[in-house]
Amino acid sequence: MSDTDPAPGGPAPTAANDPRAVAATRRAAVSVGVATGAYGVSFGALGVASGLDVLQTCALSALMFTGGSQFALVGILGAGGSGASAVAAASLLGVRNGFYGLQVSRLLDVHGLRRVAAAHLTIDESTAVAVGQSTTGLSRIGFWWTGLSVFVLWNLTTLGGALLGNALGDPRTYGLDAAAAAAFCALLWPRLRSREALTVALAAVALVVVVAPHVPAGVPILVAALAAVVTGLVPHGPRRPGGAGGGAA
Template identity: 65%
Template sequence: MTDGGAPSPSLPAERRRAVLRQGLSVGVATGAYGISIGALAVAAGLSLWQAMALSLLLFSGGSQFALVGVIAAGGSGAAAITTSTLLGIRNGLYGLQVSRILGAHGLRRLAAAQLTIDESTAVAVGQPEPAAGRLGFWVTGGAVFVLWNLMTFVGALIGDLLGDPRQYGLDAAAAAAFCALLWPRLRSRDGRAAAALAAVLALLVAPAAPAGIPVLVAAVAAVVVGLRPGRPAPATR
């Protein structure tokens, strides 16, 4: 649906296939790394079902790794939840943008909230057409959710047999997929300026700040670039 309530035009078949390919490829790259959270959760002392509940209910990779990392290091439950929550704040910010694209209500709105993650948001906002944005969001979010939870189960089952997941390059796969989504946004001067400033801010803050804070500080870069003097007003869509 468009903002005015009229049905949005359907996507051409070729364009639809392109969005499907993008969403599924990101889902596979990101979902595969779920095996590591399963293995790490069990190594930190969680049971298989606790590891599964973490992926099913929290479903935010950064927050999950932060929580498991604090527990593995001997931290308290309160410290683990606080650190995880700091990293999860960004998902709420994503929701402000995604809700305008989806226009979902009722149960679909609840499902959308659960699937609002880095990857589904990046695919959705990267599409020029509203219909493509909606399709990209649901395909990407659904693919990541299914594969992430499946691989969490596998990782929790095989545990110590897996070893360090990084030796298989799975940690790089998710990051590479996300960088590929962001790359087209760097064609504009504003995009390059925001990326450069965000990187500098994150590097300055990361050594001394707790997990989650560098991500939030880096987000300030977009605000700074958007409000800088002399910037032309955005064209009306």
Template identity: 55%
Template sequence: MRSPHDPSAHDETDTARGAWRQGVGVAIATSAYGISFGALAVAAGLDVWQTCVLSLVMFTGGSQFAFVGVISAGGLAAIPAAIASAALLGVRNVAYGIRMSTLLPPGRFTRIAAPQFTIDESTAVALAQSSPRARTVGFWVTGLGIYIGWNLSTLAGALLGDVLGDPRAYGLDAAAAAAFLALLWPRLRGRQPIVVGVAAAVVATVLTPALMPGLPVLLAAVVAIVVGWLDWGSGATRGPGTAEGLDEPDDLPEREGLP
């Protein structure tokens, strides 16, 4: 056990506090967008209870918006297509789960609870940290914070949708994307991350108008596989906190020091 006077213990505490602050910030920004979902879901024909159950159970914003978007366009007859679109967008969470299973402390609670909170933002905040403890704090603070905030704002949007008008007029549709970009930006320190980010953005932008929701995201993810397989831009410097530095052996033994 490390002494409380050990400088490394203070450093780990500081990084955990930083992860906490990032998680809370991302949770607030992302939760605000739930108002938009609540309003759009009710406008698409769902009642308040159906809208709230979607957020409670499905809890993945992209899939939820895809679902109500298809329902809005095609009515009840479009339910199979809506389910397919939501499922395709949800596939990315499987990849997140595989990654996070190697970073979170093992245990029955983690296996049972973590999958529900494994979403874009909780994974991004966790992977942005440089120590195992900070990753754990970032994951849970972000995931739980968004779950609570998203469901409350979904209810508010469903109840007040007609009063609020178009949520996009308030810029809420850009809140989650802006928070995610803020987490991504510091990680673009080398050629390889930049190549992946730019190429994936181009692929998603070009394919989104032509393909059903979910497919552009999955195909954009293939960019990272191709870049990694061909090792493009591998001369970039690796360092703690970057995407390449997360798997360095130096930070894996610290798992034993987790509470």
């Protein structure tokens, strides 16, 4: 770029007005949008493989617009779960967006229709880019550019994936039902950073397998969610000195 550098020792420009910082933030935002849009294809294909039609699959990407919840909703419907359990699981997965809203609303300071638009765009990616910036101005640019890039590409690629899935026919032949399981693994993986998270994940798998034969489809997921909430709410008790099974953790 041909911008003049600030004179050495002179006052640094405020980052929000620095065109290079702004351009870098926009580039990061758009690349996050492209990366996320790529897996809109898999959501579109899974949506129709789960029994939704193309329009219903696209409606989820436009209106629900939060990937994990969308995958959960179509996954549970595809596995024969009731609409109520699908909505419940999708909603529990969407709770985190409310907490993202708490964080980004302080940065954005939006009202009226812009607040409605900002809320709709509040997802993992837009929040991550927004809170990762050095100034409030860059945070706002990061939030809107990421949110809008992801929104546009996610919806376009969902449509493409849904049309592709429709054209393919029996989803099992192409392993599309297994693709759902792989997608959930990929969504889960980055969240397994702590030992506590890993324990909760393994406990959830065990609970689901034990409970599933005895309850309607979709319910085991909610039992697993309940276990997580209980684990989170139980206070960290004082460690028993030399207690049985005393791990170093």
